[in-house]
Amino acid sequence: MTLLTFAILAFLSVLAAIMMITARKIVFSVFWLLLSFFTTACILLLLKAEFLAVVQILVNAGAVIISFLFVVILINLREEPKNERYHQQTKWAVLVSAILFVLVGLLLVPQGRYYTSEGMIASELVKWGGNSELVAKYLFSDYILPFEVVALVLLVAIIGVVVLAKKMPPKQKAE
Amino acid sequence: MIPLPLYLILSAALFIIGLVGVLTRRNIVIILMCIEMMLNAVLINLTAFSVNGGNLSGQIFAIFVISISAAEAAVGLSILLVYYRQHRSVKVDEMNLMKW
Structure with a gap:
């Protein structure tokens, strides 16, 4: 099922x-x-x-x-006609991607057999009460520094988007 | 319980489809969407390894991947809007400002 x-x-x-x-x-x-x-x-x-x-x-x-x-x-x-939609290298791109898919499958899938234990998360889930609680516990203890760095990255992204989306002053536009 | 290789095949397939989209389409909006889809595949991969390997770090990094992908989408789309405002085009092969 x-x-x-x-x-x-x-x-x-x-x-x-x-x-x-x-x-x-x-x-x-x-x-x-x-x-x-x-x-x-x-x-x-x-x-x-x-x-x-x-x-x-x-x-x-x-x-x-x-x-x-x-x-x-x-x-x-507007709606694009078909010859404007794709690059000329479409055939090669699809071919190379298919080869890459086979390679990734051959490399990655045999690795999957080594990971079959669920024990640690299951026992911790019982102890902490749920997935969200467990995630919060890890996020605010072991991974607090990456968490802050991601917050900083988001702040920089917000400021960057505001600066980019602002209309240019007319003096620069005339150049 | 679904075996891990099925998840890996699914995420590899999604990633490769996103890659094909990035390599073949000429419209930048579609390319950005394909990048989102590749990050989505990575998300499935990280979570599947995390759940099956008994270690929660994968899910934490999946959250980081989601936030970085949101920031990437916002910045990419605003760059696209600025470019469109000046050049009235979103074709990626007409972008040759830095070509020498």
């Missing part, structure tokens, strides 16, 4: 990804990406990572998709 759920979710996710890179209009692409984010959140739920699933829906499926939609509205794109 769990395997069937996973199979459906994986199929939907890959389908959404393929439709996203081949869609005719950019708005459709954005909505396929939204579907892909939602299926990813469901897969995270299957993995019993509830906190990450909620963060995925809030941040990726919420904020990032909305900002993409705003950009699509603002730049007012």
